[in-house]
Amino acid sequence: MSTKKSLTEAEILKMGEKDYMSEAQLEFFKRRLEQLQEELLHNAGQTTEHLRETVVVPDPADRATIEEEHALELRTRDRERKLLKKIQQSLKRIEAGEYGWCEETGEPIGLARLLARPTATLSLEAQERRELRQKLFGD
Structure with a gap:
């Protein structure tokens, strides 16, 4: 593990053109992307657990509300799945020196x-x- 102090957004923005996509900046964005990826994977796991919880609700209106909430949650996770793919592509671009x-x-x-x-x-x-x-x- 590196002992280098991680940069802040403000420090990144103060850097000059010659520092653009320097090792320090690439490390900053790599950490940010990995953190986003971790959050999205955690959310996906939470959704899986939430949807597995079976609740028997006799009232049709309550059942419809629960189904609508599940549908909304699944749409959100689908958007996050697409973002996860972009994050993984961005991490590959960092490794390839194209980020x-x-x-x-x-x-x-x-x-x-x-x-x-x-x-x-x-x-x-x-x-x-x-x-x-x-x-x-x-x-």
Whole structure:
């Protein structure tokens, strides 16, 4: 285990361009992604346990409420499952030395964007272009 002090978001944002995706920054994002991954896996386990608890409710309205709550929980976990896949892809990008760089342009994605969305693969400009194309052409 490394004894290096971990960086804070504020320290990351103060770093200059020459430090972009340095070893310290990559370690910061790797830890953040692993922590997110751990939380999502914990949530999935909780949902599995919750859904296994069988409650016999004679009242149809109560039963409908419980079923709706389960459906909502499953939709949330489905979104989290998709995020988990993106997290795993981001961790692979760190290992490959590609993390933090736009897949489309090769330019830096930017620290502020990565802090807000650690799984981002496109710079803000490239993402906006993609969304505009999707809006115009519906793909």
